[in-house]
Amino acid sequence: MSVAASLHECSNHPGVPAMHLCHVCAAPVCGDCCIEQEGLVTCREAQHRETASHRVLLGRCADLFASDLVVRNLSAAGVECRRFDPREHGVEEPVRLFCLPAEAPRALETLSSLDLSDFLIRDHHAR
DSSP: OOHHHHTSBOSSSTTSBOOEEOTTTOOEEOTTTOEEETTEEEOSOHHHHHHHHHOEEEEEESSHHHHHHHHHHHHHTTOOEEEEOGGGGTOOOOEEEEEOGGGHHHHHHHHHHTTOGGGOBOOTTOO
16 A cells, blocks of 8 residues: 555545555545556556556646646647646646657657756656
8 A cells, every 4th residue: 555545535435545546647546446557556447547558657747737838838749648637536746647658758858849848747767
């Protein structure tokens, strides 16, 4: 059980302690509501399982404004980016941005060339 998850109840089962936070959306989930695949835990949302399997965590943004700025600029450069806000699940964590692994270097280069790298919190250990 992660320390962050232990502070929450399962988002699907009130009163049941969460065992994990979804890697994608950070929803607190109990053992019955999570799926582990390739070493990552996700909630049961199909899009979140697909995101965890086929995309990498590009980084996190402190708020929705910063994430919108990053996503819009990457989209204009032809890089598709998915955004998930943990606050939708009552978890106070930065907004998470995911992209295809092959597009990650171009995404980072684009943000650097537009002087937007400071809006992205990079997790060097994240997948």
